[in-house]
Amino acid sequence: MEEKILLKYIDVPDIEKIEVYQKHDGYKGLAKALKQHKPDQIIELVKASGLRGRGGAGFPAGLKWSFVPKDSGKPVFLCCNADEGEPGTFKDRLLMEKNPHQLIEGIVITAYAVNCHQAYIYIRGEFSQAMKVLEQAIEEAYEHNCLGKNILKQGFHLELSLHSGAGSYIAGEETGLLESLEGKRAEPRLKPPFPASVGLFKGPTVINNVETLSNVPHIIMRGPEWFKGFGTEKSTGTKLFCLSGHINKPGVYELPMGVPLKELINNYGGGIIGGRKLKAVIPGGSSTPVLTAEQVEEVAMDFESLQAAGSMLGSAGVIVMDETTCMVDALANLTRFYAHESCGQCTPCREGVSWMAKIARRIEEGKGLEGDLELLLDICDNISFKTLCPMGDAAIGPVVSFITKFRSEFEDHIRQGRCPIEKDKSIKVRG
Amino acid sequence: MAVKFSPQAVKEFEETLARYPHKEAALLPVLLLAQREFGVLSDELVQYVAGLMDLPPSRVKSVVTFYTLFNTREVGRYVIRVCHTLSCALNGTEEVIEHIKKRLHIDVGETTPDKKFTLLECECLGSCNTAPVTQINDRYYENMTLELVDQILDSLE
Numbered sequence: 001m002e003e004k005i006l007l008k009y010i011d012v013p014d015i016e017k018i019e020v021y022q023k024h025d026g027y028k029g030l031a032k033a034l035k036q037h038k039p040d041q042i043i044e045l046v047k048a049s050g051l052r053g054r055g056g057a058g059f060p061a062g063l064k065w066s067f068v069p070k071d072s073g074k075p076v077f078l079c080c081n082a083d084e085g086e087p088g089t090f091k092d093r094l095l096m097e098k099n100p101h102q103l104i105e106g107i108v109i110t111a112y113a114v115n116c117h118q119a120y121i122y123i124r125g126e127f128s129q130a131m132k133v134l135e136q137a138i139e140e141a142y143e144h145n146c147l148g149k150n151i152l153k154q155g156f157h158l159e160l161s162l163h164s165g166a167g168s169y170i171a172g173e174e175t176g177l178l179e180s181l182e183g184k185r186a187e188p189r190l191k192p193p194f195p196a197s198v199g200l201f202k203g204p205t206v207i208n209n210v211e212t213l214s215n216v217p218h219i220i221m222r223g224p225e226w227f228k229g230f231g232t233e234k235s236t237g238t239k240l241f242c243l244s245g246h247i248n249k250p251g252v253y254e255l256p257m258g259v260p261l262k263e264l265i266n267n268y269g270g271g272i273i274g275g276r277k278l279k280a281v282i283p284g285g286s287s288t289p290v291l292t293a294e295q296v297e298e299v300a301m302d303f304e305s306l307q308a309a310g311s312m313l314g315s316a317g318v319i320v321m322d323e324t325t326c327m328v329d330a331l332a333n334l335t336r337f338y339a340h341e342s343c344g345q346c347t348p349c350r351e352g353v354s355w356m357a358k359i360a361r362r363i364e365e366g367k368g369l370e371g372d373l374e375l376l377l378d379i380c381d382n383i384s385f386k387t388l389c390p391m392g393d394a395a396i397g398p399v400v401s402f403i404t405k406f407r408s409e410f411e412d413h414i415r416q417g418r419c420p421i422e423k424d425k426s427i428k429v430r431g
Numbered sequence: 432m433a434v435k436f437s438p439q440a441v442k443e444f445e446e447t448l449a450r451y452p453h454k455e456a457a458l459l460p461v462l463l464l465a466q467r468e469f470g471v472l473s474d475e476l477v478q479y480v481a482g483l484m485d486l487p488p489s490r491v492k493s494v495v496t497f498y499t500l501f502n503t504r505e506v507g508r509y510v511i512r513v514c515h516t517l518s519c520a521l522n523g524t525e526e527v528i529e530h531i532k533k534r535l536h537i538d539v540g541e542t543t544p545d546k547k548f549t550l551l552e553c554e555c556l557g558s559c560n561t562a563p564v565t566q567i568n569d570r571y572y573e574n575m576t577l578e579l580v581d582q583i584l585d586s587l588e
Binding site for chain 2: 167319
């Protein structure tokens with residue numbers, strides 16, 4: 001049995017209540033942080049732990065915090081990014097619905113480290129249940145002096161508010177999130193300046209993912225060396241892996257970074273549904289390049305290994321596709337998603353991604369033209385690094401990799417003027 | 432009839448403003464509140480919110496039309512959003528959509544004549560482990576089957 005960090009107490013009844021959370025080491029990390037450490041020491045501890053952002057980019061959390069200027073004279077803000085929307089990802093929702101105080105504790109410690117007195121949780125508007133749980137938990141935290149003035153009588157104060165989104169994938173991009181939180185369309189900003197210097201309401205701002213922040217109390221309690229005992233040298237700690245698609249046991253699995261993908265799928269996920277053959281896996285959420293069944297045999301689930309395999313760990317949303325999957329159909333689905341979610345600011349993304357969706361769909365429908373694959377790749381080339389935010393490159397991740405790795409399947413569609421795959425898109429009932 | 436917040440909504444509006452250092456930042460929560468009160472963010476309601484927020488109506492409208500959870504036209508009492516992104520698509524969401532269409536005799540994007548149901552497709556709801564997933568108003572319905580669709584639709588008054 002692997003030791004867990006974030007999901008250790010997830011099945012404890014009523015762990016979302018502060019009294020129960022406190023009985024399971026809850027808010028001890030906060031007490032230790034406030035009583036024994038100066039803010040800078042917290043940053044050093046988190047740097048030493050090697051904790052990297054769990055939202056997708058994998059940026060070192062402590063380093064991000066250290067970029068906040070100490071002498072700007074402006075109030076510092078902390079935003080927890082709870083706008084979980086990358087297809088294939090559903091870990092933050094679990095953390096918020098089941099163990100909200102772990103997140104709140106992480107937020108308070110992080111706020112203390114960066115000298116912030118106003119924090120927001122930006123949560124996607126669809127997550128009504130998580131909002132209900134978090135509202136209750138925030139109220140309890142105020143009542144128990146874990147939020148508000150003079151927290152745990154240590155002189156630090158922090159206000160925390162929950163802010164609901166209203167349906168937008170791009171609000172999960174950090175500067176899109178800031179715009180949205182300021183009451184605007186979630187149109188990402190040009191960087192630099194980076195949010196650490198000019199962020200929310202023009203103040204220095206730290207933006208961290210739910211899972212990242214939930215790790216912080218444990219690092220403070222048990223130290224960076226303990227945390228580094230999990231995972232690999234450069235990808236430390238555990239990770240919440242989200243398994244979905246054609247898998248027997250879909251769900252969230254907390255395992256050390258670096259777990260072999262094959263083991264994740266077969267040992268934890270119970271293998272492919274119906275005993276079918278594996279065809280492809282998207283390892284880190286829909287924007288990460290797809291892996292072939294052969295690659296799945298060899299790759300490990302950490303930042304470096306997936307990068308070496310030409311893909312990314314991203315948000316660790318693992319989408320498993322069996323032999324009945326039509327890769328053209330799957331790509332048409334994903335490009336439609338990105339076309340729908342493009343904010344429209346940058347022409348290459350707004351126009352290009354829509355074109356990609358239309359072309360992928362027409363190939364699937366048997367109306368593909370000679371040269372369509374070259375056209376798709378050319379559009380990708382015209383989007384890559386030509387947009388304000390990473391969304392353009394996110395949208396082309398699947399296109400380039402699907403065409404490169406499954407080219408003959410695309411060509412068969414065009415040549416035969418129909419989809420040659422016997423797809424099984426029926427409802428799967430699991431035991 | 433001019434739109435106007437109820438006293439309860441006015442109270443909630445004021446509490447919302449207090450959470451932000453700038454009034455403008457409260458726009459999304461205030462629009463969500465307005466939608467809860469009146470169902471649809473009509474041009475008249477947009478004007479009203481703009482007045483409350485000291486913003487030009489065009490500015491408010493630009494936000495309303497950006498986000499998918501804001502209703503710009505009339506919807507039924509129950510808004511059914513069926514996720515059709517990849518993990519749900521691999522697990523049979525098309526069957527769910529077809530079944531709902533047949534049962535309610537409406538197409539995606541339409542509302543039943545009795546104004547009870549609106550059927551929409553939506554992008555990833557962040558619950559891929561329980562695909563196919565459908566959201567009806569605020570609530571998630573997971574691991575959908577055709578029998579479950581029938582049960583749920585029958586149970587909604």
